Amino acid sequence: MAVKIIKSKNFVETDFVESLAEVPVEEYKPWPENDKLKIVGKPVSRIDAYEKVSGTASYTTDKFLPNMVYGKILRSPHPNAILKNLNTEKAEKLEGVLKILSFKNCPEISWYYDTSLLFDKNLRYQGDEVACVAAISERIALEALKLIEVEYETLPFVTTASEAMMSESPKVHGWGNILDGKPDTYVRGDVEKGFNEADQIIEEEFNTQVVVHNPTEVHCSLANWDDDKLTIWDSTQAIFSVRDTVAASLKIPSSKVRVIKKFMGGGFGSKLEAGKHTIMAALISRDIGKPVFISVDRKEMNLAVGNRPDSNQKLKIGVKKDGTITALSHISYGSVGAYPDSAGCSWPLKTIYLCPNVKTEEYSVLTNSGRSRAMRAPGHVQGTFALEAIIDDAAEKIGMDPLEFRLKNYAETDQVFNVPYTSKKLKDAYLKGAEIIRWKRRNKTPGSQNSEVKNGIGMATQIWWGGGGPPAYAALKLNRDSSINVFAGSQDLGTGTYTFIAQVAAEVLEIPVEKIKVDIGDTDFPYCPLSGGSMTAPSVAPAIRDAAEQMKGKLISAAAAILNLPEEELMYSQGLVSSIKEKDKKISITEIVSKTRNRELITNGAREKNPDGYATNSFGVQFADVSVDTLTGKVKVNKIAAAYDIGRTLNPKTLYNQIHGGIIQGLGYALFEERLLDRKTGKVLTTNLHSYKIPTIKDAPEIEIAIVSQFDPLNSSIGVKGVGEPAIIPTAAAIGNAVYNAIGKRIRSLPITPDKIIKALYS
């Protein structure tokens, strides 16, 4: 197969990333609708489910190697301090302690985009790493942490973005607290003019809280050296990024590092970067010649491995009486914590609604708290909550139905890049979702019900990337027993990667899914992108298809040689190569491999390039039906209707899983989840799941899903768009709008807790 190398630009979580990619020159025709397919689009059960339900799935936390030792990390208890002195003598004497790593004996390894070190003497948040102890048991390592004597010089600190922006506030680093010294700005048209044309102008301010990923499996790594080769088992969403960071940190060639991840207990964005603990495990293991396992505990999960930044957003919208939006402006402030990251959240406002005049300013602000990291649809979740609330308020102001208002301002093309979409079926989603929730029964006058428990209905729209793109590769191997192995350096976070890979290969080769063995999660396999940005399926599935189509070609070629027929005369169907002319001239895969014997057939597939001059986005809408107990302030979400355009459904079972999971995380974001930080002490109050509240099965509402898309005809030969992140984006906004519809008071800050409701109603 002819290939070429191109420059490929894809959106990954918060930014465009450009990379060189090998892509096939010729492209396949997109598959037809799912009802014409045999395996793709069918509710195939997860192929890795057996291990999961029987408890035999081995996660990184379950790995055990002979002689393995355990590392635990000492962290700064202060929001801002200088490490004056460190005495590890007593700890070293404790029986079973093997090594203590700190700034005293660790090479300088740059971290956080060169703003800090692996062990830095400037400790800029409660949780910054001070030392790491390795011992023969986790308990001894924990005991040893208590014996380390540390002298801190505590410094003044800032905990909120608004405080940090004041000129007299302490600086988290030497330089100013606003990242890059200025906001990220975007201007389209002339907002002044736009607001002048408006009949109504609405200005509102919204606040959203910091939330924490809290996947069920903590972050952990096991490192083991054989000679100069390092193997790392890691609970990660990005094996190649971990490999490269480890290699760079240890100054060794990346070919010497192998990163493996078979099963992991979730990530949601927090495991897209190599952790400091991973580097520490590798360093200590090299030093003491034993495998080292380091895991963080739930408290560290809530302090030190990332979060969704908070936001303070000032929105302004201008509308005409007929419902035309004339201008939109957005200023947002978000605290990224102690080290650089992005807290911007303007994107939905720039693109969802037709509007010629838009201006946005996004401030990412440093504070003395745990650093943010990409979390399921970074920015979009915060931004959508505020945007969709003010959209509802604008509709109410001009006396228009919120759904009609959204349809009135429907954008047919991408307004930022001024290009068409490869597909957009949001309109269908609106109508379908409205039908499911029975939109017409919503309160025409919010809060008008005359009962203690009031019901309300609200909606919210979402846009996300999700087109994926090259580079992504996969190799296929046809085995002697006529089964197939797929090798790809992708990873399954629980999202169903194993399963869709098997389905795509089985679809092309027209053989049962059970014949396909999927091997992923290993940097020894061909490169695939990190599992984030909802781009795994759209990037990897086409590469699998390519490899499988090539395998079909090879089978035809092998059959031609065996049957002494020209290749053109042969066709492949359901595991058989047969002559088009003479029906009885045929040969099965099994017979072919019995001839090729151990000379297995191998193919390499690649993701094709994205079409030029188009934008690919996933679209969707959620409608929420809630009840609010006006006596106690308790909110109950009764139902969510979710209608999506996500291109092709590869597997409804895993797709629905993703949407359900996103919605419940969105519900947690809307109602309970909140990292609380004491402004006086700079310390986090919610360091466990006792205080950090994740939804339980009792909070799960009824969810009804409608997929309004068949496939995206232009993005790739598979036509799937991402859904992992789209699922969470509109939930909190829809719930917020439904609560308003129920009680007639708008809660402009998340989470919507009973106290905010009670206060809004009674004080």
Added chain:
Amino acid sequence: MNTQLKNIKFICNDSDVEINIHPGTTVLDFIRNTLRLTGTKEGCREGDCGACTILIGELINNRLIYSSANSCLLPMGHMNGKHLVTIEGLNLKKTLNPVQQAFVDEGGTQCGFCTPGFIISLTGYLLNANNYILSDAVNSLDGNICRCTGHIGIKRAVEKILQNFQYANNNETEKILLLIENNFLPEYFKNILNRLKEISLSLKEEFKATEKSKYIVSGGTDLFVQKWDDIINSDIVLINKSKEKLITEVDGKFFIMGEATVSDLINSEIIKSIFPDIKNYFNLFGSLPIRNRATVAGNIVNASPIGDITCFLLALNATVHLSNESLKRTVPLKDFFKGYKSLDKAPDELIESVSFEITSEKFLFNFEKVSRRTYLDIASVNSSVYLEILNGEIKEIHLSAGGVAPIPLYLKKTRNFLLNKKPEVDIIIDGAAILNEEISPISDARGSAEYKRLLLRQLFYAHFLKLFPEIINAEELL
């Protein structure tokens, strides 16, 4: 480091285990680190995620009863003479069992990390319930957190299991046989009853308190959250359940043993007969595996200002029965709390039981609790009320509130005000004003002081709205 090793004998899945171990070692650490049964996961070590859920089978009056527990809070000492079941112990030789299969078919598993815990909890339900009801089955999963699936596929799996398998019988032995027959349990469950009986004959003496004893562990659901790393280095005493008569009644006087668990209260026929809504109150308490372990005495001695059982018992004007080697005495519960986490109790005194009297047949009772997350959460504020009405007037009232003072409060002034008055809107509004003076909430992670005041007023109103729906309406009150 291990100061105190004990000989412990039990059955883990199909294997007999006998080991000398510190009785405060958590079962989670033992099964993962010593037995290397890694299907049981650690997610939080604080009873809040359910990834570590296991089943305990025990002989109670010669019957084999199973219940779920969080192994991260469970001391090995409590396994003596029991059957410990982990996910590995549910696996059949050739196929998945119907619970596992339903999780596969209905999308009940995504990353899978929480899955063994869910399967254990649900199997616990099947073993426990006398007839299967969907909402109860779902309730039995209230201590298992899944961050991936949104619990929807899990709910569907539960539905499917109950659709395909219905059963109504309260004989445990028959139930176990039927579950084996239908592939829910492996064969070896057949012999567990007899094996446990045999083990019970050879059990060593129970652990007794000595002067060195630093911790008295009952359910462990408070102690193991706060002190697990110290417990394992200390001498501890484990309180074992007395097998019989945890809850008794003599002539309107009720006794609850200190080691009775929340589940024991919910399931007690005696309690149900006087508080038909008990299940609704205490389903708001923690999660099923916590309720299975959390004890009445533990709740009182923990002295948390928002303890739910304490709040409930305060409104019954309960009496605490204390004892040590030399002395037995009683203290009214409302006088037991001296200040924040300070009690009228000597370190070596144990709560033997709690008692209360119900003098009127027609008493009224209500319990209210509001927390950030309705289920599996500690209250921001809770409140209970006990009322007797005679000729339209309040003849007796006991009112309690938690989360509004350093100790669980018995609201004496409000009570005195309401006594002998009619439960009418004006009176209640005046009562709320007195209530407001009687409390001293502070701002913390569960809410600001101002909010807690407002919330207690709402709960106070809620009591009367629920108990006197014909006399009092919300519009007038608010």
